[in-house]
Amino acid sequence: MSVFVDQETRLLVQWITGRDGSFHTRQMIGYGTKVVAGVTPGKGGQVFDGVVPVFDTVADAVRETRANASVIYVPAAVAASAIFEAADAGIALIVCITEGIPVLDVTRVLPYLHEHGARLVGPNCPGLISPSKSKVGIIPGNICRPGRIGVVSRSGTLTYEIVHQLSTHGLGQSTCIGIGGDPLIGTSFIHCLSAFQADSETDAVVMIGEIGGTDEQQAAEFVQTGMTKPVVGFIAGQTAPPGRRMGHAGAIISGSSGTAAEKMAAFSRAGISVMKRPADVVPLLQERL
Amino acid sequence: MNLHEYQSRDILRRHGIPVPPGEVGETPEQVRAIAQRLGGRVVVKAQVHAGGRGKAGGVKLAKDPFEAGEHAARILGMSIKGLVVRRVLVAPAAEIASESYVGIVVDRASQRPVLMVSPAGGIDIEEVAAQTPEKIHRLAVDPRYGLLAHQSLGLALKLYRDMPQARAAGDIMQRLYAAFYAVGASLMEINPLVTTPDGAVAALDAKIVIDDNELDRHPEIAALRDPSDEAPSEVQARKAGLTFIKLEGSVGCCVNGAGLAMATMDLVKYYGGEPANFLDIGGSSNPQKVVDALRIITADPSVRSILFNIFGGITRCDDVANGIVQATQQFPLTVPLVIRLTGTNEALAIHILTQAGFSALTDMDEAVKQAVAKARAEGRAA
Numbered sequence: 001m002s003v004f005v006d007q008e009t010r011l012l013v014q015w016i017t018g019r020d021g022s023f024h025t026r027q028m029i030g031y032g033t034k035v036v037a038g039v040t041p042g043k044g045g046q047v048f049d050g051v052v053p054v055f056d057t058v059a060d061a062v063r064e065t066r067a068n069a070s071v072i073y074v075p076a077a078v079a080a081s082a083i084f085e086a087a088d089a090g091i092a093l094i095v096c097i098t099e100g101i102p103v104l105d106v107t108r109v110l111p112y113l114h115e116h117g118a119r120l121v122g123p124n125c126p127g128l129i130s131p132s133k134s135k136v137g138i139i140p141g142n143i144c145r146p147g148r149i150g151v152v153s154r155s156g157t158l159t160y161e162i163v164h165q166l167s168t169h170g171l172g173q174s175t176c177i178g179i180g181g182d183p184l185i186g187t188s189f190i191h192c193l194s195a196f197q198a199d200s201e202t203d204a205v206v207m208i209g210e211i212g213g214t215d216e217q218q219a220a221e222f223v224q225t226g227m228t229k230p231v232v233g234f235i236a237g238q239t240a241p242p243g244r245r246m247g248h249a250g251a252i253i254s255g256s257s258g259t260a261a262e263k264m265a266a267f268s269r270a271g272i273s274v275m276k277r278p279a280d281v282v283p284l285l286q287e288r289l
Numbered sequence: 290m291n292l293h294e295y296q297s298r299d300i301l302r303r304h305g306i307p308v309p310p311g312e313v314g315e316t317p318e319q320v321r322a323i324a325q326r327l328g329g330r331v332v333v334k335a336q337v338h339a340g341g342r343g344k345a346g347g348v349k350l351a352k353d354p355f356e357a358g359e360h361a362a363r364i365l366g367m368s369i370k371g372l373v374v375r376r377v378l379v380a381p382a383a384e385i386a387s388e389s390y391v392g393i394v395v396d397r398a399s400q401r402p403v404l405m406v407s408p409a410g411g412i413d414i415e416e417v418a419a420q421t422p423e424k425i426h427r428l429a430v431d432p433r434y435g436l437l438a439h440q441s442l443g444l445a446l447k448l449y450r451d452m453p454q455a456r457a458a459g460d461i462m463q464r465l466y467a468a469f470y471a472v473g474a475s476l477m478e479i480n481p482l483v484t485t486p487d488g489a490v491a492a493l494d495a496k497i498v499i500d501d502n503e504l505d506r507h508p509e510i511a512a513l514r515d516p517s518d519e520a521p522s523e524v525q526a527r528k529a530g531l532t533f534i535k536l537e538g539s540v541g542c543c544v545n546g547a548g549l550a551m552a553t554m555d556l557v558k559y560y561g562g563e564p565a566n567f568l569d570i571g572g573s574s575n576p577q578k579v580v581d582a583l584r585i586i587t588a589d590p591s592v593r594s595i596l597f598n599i600f601g602g603i604t605r606c607d608d609v610a611n612g613i614v615q616a617t618q619q620f621p622l623t624v625p626l627v628i629r630l631t632g633t634n635e636a637l638a639i640h641i642l643t644q645a646g647f648s649a650l651t652d653m654d655e656a657v658k659q660a661v662a663k664a665r666a667e668g669r670a671a
Contacts, residue, residue, distance in 0.1 A: 020603075076502060102473055102502045103395050107432045110400050126602070140602045140632060155548025157600040160632065161653065164600070181547060183397050210548055213397045236551035239558045240567070241536065260555075277556050279654050 003150065003175040003195040003202070004093060004121070005069065005134045012037045012058065012067035012091065014074055014082045016048050020097070021073035024138050025052065028071075031141040033134045037061035058089040069093040071127060071136050079123060080105035087116040094186075095136050096122035106184040113186060120186025126156040126178035139163075139176060147172015149285065150196035152189055153208035154181050154215075158236055161278050162208060169282045174202040181210070189219035197227050204230045204289055206281055207272070209263060211237030216263040220270035230288035233267045234275040235260040290499045291338045295378045296513050297495035301479070304468040306461050307491040311380030320361035323379040324354035330382035333360040338518050339370040340413060347374060350382055375517055383493060388481035389448045390414055391462060393469045399429040402469060404436065404462060406444045410481035436466040449484070457490040458482065472510055473503025522585050529581035531570055538563025539593040539664045541586035541624075543579070545570050545604040553598045553657065560654075562661030565592045570604070579612020580619065587622060593667035594625045596660035598653060601632025610638035614645045625663040629656030 011028070015021040016038025025048065029035050037055060038048050044056030055061040058070065070086040072079060072094065079098040086094045094113070101123045113120050121128060127137010131144040143160055145167040153159040159178055166173060177192050179185055189207060196202045205227075209216035216235065223231050238260040267274045273284040292300070295313045302308045310327065313336065314320035324331045331354075335347030342348050347369050351357035357379060367374050388411035396403040409417045409424045417424055426447045430436050438459070445458035461482065469477050476498040483493045504511040516524050526533030532547065536554075540562045544550035547569045554564040566586065570578050586595055599609050609630060628649040630638050635651070642649045650656045 077505060100502045102506070103475060103500050104402075104432075104470055104473060104503070107395065107401060111431065111433050138603060143632070153548070155546065155552075157544075157546030157602060157604075158548035158552050160600045160602055161549055161552070164631070183395065184400050208548070210551060215397070234552075236548045236555065238551075238555040239564060240551055240554070241534075277559055277654070278552060 003128075003130070003177065003192065003199050004119070005128055005130050005136050005175070007034075007133050009069050009093070009134045009136065010034050010036045010065065010067045011136060012039060012061050012065070012070045012086075013052075014039050014058065014070055014072045014086065016040055016052065016054060017043050017046070018073055022048070024073065027138075027141070028135050031135040032132070033136065036065040037067050058085045058091065062089045062091065067091065069136060070095065072096040072098055074098060076100035076102075080109050083109050083120060084112055087113050087118040090116075092118055094118055094120045095125070095127045096120060096186075097125065097127055097137055098122075099124040101182070103182065103184055106182070110184065110186065121177065122180040122185060124182045125180030125185070126159065128175060128177040130175045131173050137178070139178065143167055144176060145172035147174065148201060148203040149173050150192070150199065150202040150205040151176040151208070152192040152196070152205065153178050154210050155208055155236060156181075158278070159208060162206060162234070162281050165278060165281050166206070166285075171282065171285060174199060183213065189215055190222045193219060193222055193227060193231070197229055202229065204232070204285055206285070207231055207233045209233065209235050211235070211240050211260050211263070212258045214258070217266040220266040220272060223272055224270040230285075231272045232275060232281060232284045232288065233272040234278065234281070235263045235267070290501055290504065290511075290514055291518070292497040292499065292513055293336045293338070293376070293515065294334065294494060294496065295336055295376070297497040298492070300468060300472060300497060301465070301492055301495050304464045304471070306464050306468075306479075307489070308495070309380055309383055309491055309493065311378050313376050313378055314361060315365070315376050317358040317361040317365065320377060320379055321354045321358035324351065324357035327379065327381050331357050331379050332382050333357055333364060334378045334380070335364050335367070335369060335374040336376040336378055337369050337372040337374050339372055342369060345369045372518060383483060383491075384486050385481075385493075386484045386486050388483055389458075390417070390478070390480045391458070391465060391482050392476070392478040392480070393465060393474070394476050396429060401429040401432060402466070404428045404430060404444060404466065406448055406462075408448050410483075414478070414480065430466065436463055438463070448482070449490075451488070454484060454488060454490055461490065461492065472497070473500050473507055474498060475500045522588060526568070526581075526585055529585070530578060531568060531582055531585070533585060534567040535589070536564050536566050537591070538565045539591055539668060540660050541565045541589065541592040541595040542598070543568050543570060543582050543586060543595065544598045545600065545609075549598065549600060553596070553653070556653065556657045557596070557661060560658050560661045562657075562664055565589055576608050576612035576615055579609050580616040583613070583616040583622075584620065587620065587624070592624055593664035594627060594660045595622070596656060597626070597628040597630065598656060599630040599632070601630065601634060604632075605634045606630040606632060606638035607634040607641060610641040610649075613647065614641060617645070624667055627656050627660040627663065629653055
């Protein structure tokens, strides 16, 4: 068992013929993910790389291929439409890689997903990977190793850095999930932590947060009350100046509750081992395992 | 993107919210002429993206056009929190019976737009939240149905007992909510929402922040950007497709990804240095972006060493290496460069850099330590 994705995941790629979509579809197929369909309006009937049938709509693709998960690479302006379409077609897991989606679009998307019982990971996220089982998104497969550490993160390349540290020290991963750096996201730290707590193949969790908002503080409360597995945490942006947006729309300190210091204190209070720098992840995990 | 008060007032007016007249002047002569047209007493208000304009002397009452011109001469060119005033808003000095606050912001916790109202208007809402939180009333709006009439009236009745005034305020909230989605805002505030002695309700001052991700969709809003309000290096970075924030330290940082960029700055500090900037070259790797990034970093005279930290995923390390080589051919570096790269096409990148006489590291901690040490050594030499 792993979290959210496994060998049974039948993946559909929205905008499979685009620059990013086609590149990462090849990467995912190479990793062993079952990519069963692609969707690009106007390209229905084509076959991507001679193996993946392309459809005009998600509904057609689901009917023909029984896809149960979707990964979205469509441009930001129409990404919300793509999420609506996937949910409407009955897709249960929607992973939106697209960066730069207007926040107000997401305010409309989230209740729709809730009504349709669909889970959204992202937007503006690197997706997820269960090493040697399935990869949905853009996390480089070669830095991951199968194992028993769960990783959940708001960041992209910082996640790779920490996963790389784990892998090179023999600590493999059960699933790595990038939940995205935007202020409004479909899947929170708490959703992932509770899935890792329930997962029999996960022994410990690494949580990578950043400045902005209070998601990490809420996650810390959850760890304290709802988790028995050890958790190690990091907060990026300890030196960030207040009021400035640090690339991620979510990474802005406004008011005291968004600072790294406050989040790290909340982690400590909840019994989460706090990393001061990415390289601390290995010794801290070894202490707790 | 922050809008100026006069721009925000225009948007509210276009959405049918009553806003008193007012015009923008850039010279004392223009201000005198506007005050003449408006007649009576006027307020002259500095248009800069900074709070506390009144306290800084950027808001002045004038009894006649002559005095308005005098105030303008003093306010124009003054600096408020480091921002030079280039425009003033001239508006009639309204007779005010009461001041309230109405605002909308996207709330992360409820994942909805939240309407906030308070009868304690005219002062900073953060101050009200800290001093008298019971005076702020909040409502998370379900975006599926929008702001319902009974909800806006209910909030308006927290502000006014008089029914015609409450209805007018409720109508203003409806229009504000519509404007919020129409222009793609992340914050809209009317502060103060005033009543006049004759009972009318109007928006006296307004603040709007637009979600940058909406700007492609709203070119008319994007055109309102005031580049004089940003550091020139940040304007240059935005044009080059980079996210750049100038800081006070001496270690110039060039990183791919916002989270890793923040973690790199943190590590610079951890090893006793100070980052000179936040710079994210983004996910795609284009050598030109690296050239632009180096140009911006090297233009900062306080930079004593430059640190590259690249974890190749989508970003290909060889593209970054080519960018570094191209940049140093175009303009010679005067400070030491420390390069760390690992991931996609790492070996090729190291080959390219070695050929050009650079060396590269693969460990993040080691690279940061070296960059900090070199910045310190350069600082001593300078």
